[in-house]
Amino acid sequence: MLIFIGTGIWDEKDISLRGIEAARRADEVYAEFYTSKPSTNAEKLSDLLGKEVKILDRKDLEERSIELVRRAKEADVALLIPGDPMIATTHAAIRVQAKQLGVETRIVHSSSIISAVCGITGLHNYRFGRSATISYPHPTTSTFPAETVRANRKINAHTLLFLDLHPEPMRIPEAISLLEKMDETFMELFAVGIARAGAEDCELKCDRLKKLRRFDFGPPMHVLVLLAPKIHITEYEYLMEFAQAPPELENLIE
């Protein structure tokens, strides 16, 4: 059997009791830190689970995933995944491959920035539209994030923007500069920057993008939420209390 176990939003303490029990029962335990950058490592995970945890890299997950699936045909194999499993399509592809080779699979869910963003910012879940990723510039850099923001704003929805992880986790100021190149009018929009979601020293700040780029969020991981054109009064109150929002945010209340 191949068990995908989410290790949750921040470090090894975000694994669920179900996940810990499943990993301890497994014959072999692997972890990957490629699809996200959790604040844990093989040693901490091994200590918690009482068994060796081997780290897999991108090639193990993509080109050589068949090896993992074959191991899971013989033994109970646990794959520890940052956040909630399957948010990265890489894992979904491995699960399909396993099913097609007759290997049973299970998923143990855990916390993810996708739902945590609501608790951190106070923004209502049902007011988020599609999310997107701001990638480092490369020859075929797309303006997809800008299009997603515009499409969401048309239906008065917030946009969660993930920042590229490779070669190193992007920070909010760089993400804002890339957004400015896509559409400089975005600099007047209100957004919430979030650093280290799920950690005790989680930092967040709400302001116009042009101002957020000068705020010191500290180390990664960073994400960015672009607000809808109108916000609910309870969203406003929460951002004022917890995200140091400027008083002019009041103008967005619908």
Place this chain on the structure above:
Amino acid sequence: MLIFIGTGIWDEKDISLRGIEAARRADEVYAEFYTSKPSTNAEKLSDLLGKEVKILDRKDLEERSIELVRRAKEADVALLIPGDPMIATTHAAIRVQAKQLGVETRIVHSSSIISAVCGITGLHNYRFGRSATISYPHPTTSTFPAETVRANRKINAHTLLFLDLHPEPMRIPEAISLLEKMDETFMELFAVGIARAGAEDCELKCDRLKKLRRFDFGPPMHVLVLLAPKIHITEYEYLMEFAQAPPELENLIE
């Protein structure tokens, strides 16, 4: 201090290690099963945490939340919440109230259907638009869910629909009948029904709404995902392997 601890998607084993430790350290532990219906109870939670867990009802959370906040001024109070905290706006209101009265707060995140739906269905997170809730009919029943589905379809996005919980958790066939009354053309759309997300006996099925209404999903909780007009080939493959999708779903591949 007031600590909001998510108990996760299904039962008490979905609490994170961080959440268990925080609840065990707390002076008083409360739980609410109003904003969702987890498959746990006060006794199981008390056994796991080694201390009494008192259940709060809707009035405790809404009209009498000040009492909880006042307790948290004197002692470390943990509030156990199904799923990931703050997805229900009720909790966000309590956190704002606590902050305004000078009470420190913390959130311990956990798994939620909001991210789990991606792992369960294989649908890509960034292809989901706004979500909505299908409520039991009442004099002011809105067609809001239908409008959300239409708006999302315009931007080729999936729609996660929560089903009303009160007075009892709604099931998929009733939700489909209510959608039919809002817009009978929806009956031709493809959707995925999910029952008991996060449980070992999680059930899912993909088909046109008119056919899904005859599928036996078993007991609650149920949710429904209406597919975007076009889906990615990897979404198609996953739904074929894990959601018993009909071959004609192939026509939606973009």
